[in-house]
Amino acid sequence: MENQFTQQTTMQEVETYYPFARSLLHSKFHVGGCASCGYEANETIEQVSQKHKKDGAAMLDALNQGWLDMQKAEITVEEFAEMKSRKAKLLIIDVREDWEFELANIPNSYLLTEANFEETVETAKKVECVIVVCHHGMRSMNATLYLRENGVTNARSLQGGIDLYSSKMDSTIPRY
Numbered sequence: 001m002e003n004q005f006t007q008q009t010t011m012q013e014v015e016t017y018y019p020f021a022r023s024l025l026h027s028k029f030h031v032g033g034c035a036s037c038g039y040e041a042n043e044t045i046e047q048v049s050q051k052h053k054k055d056g057a058a059m060l061d062a063l064n065q066g067w068l069d070m071q072k073a074e075i076t077v078e079e080f081a082e083m084k085s086r087k088a089k090l091l092i093i094d095v096r097e098d099w100e101f102e103l104a105n106i107p108n109s110y111l112l113t114e115a116n117f118e119e120t121v122e123t124a125k126k127v128e129c130v131i132v133v134c135h136h137g138m139r140s141m142n143a144t145l146y147l148r149e150n151g152v153t154n155a156r157s158l159q160g161g162i163d164l165y166s167s168k169m170d171s172t173i174p175r176y
Contacts, residue, residue, distance in 0.1 A: 090108075
């Protein structure tokens, strides 16, 4: 989507381009998270804000900012490969399950756990870029946005995840 959202954008369109919209709206406006504050896919941003008596302009601004933040928080597999080839100082964090990591992982990456979270945040501040990886890019985006909100502003989610990286850049990494 080249243009940002407008008051006439449907919630289905919003969630298609910005999968974290419902979470953002619920946390900031108490909209979309439960039966009493829900919305229909075909409702526009304007209709949802009126139905729930919320500031439509503020909702629209928050959705557009969230979408822009998500765009800035991604890195393509080609950009990542270029950074690796020039030996940029990277921290590669994998947010998948243990069994997924054991099946396939990017060399020099490590699995993020509750036990190593604090250490990871400290290490992240000392590198050029933190690359967050999952299978297809959704869990890593969620983790990246969380890290960025908590001071790790150099965190980027690998677009398409390890699956796309394996298929386009490094076929030695098994696909599953």
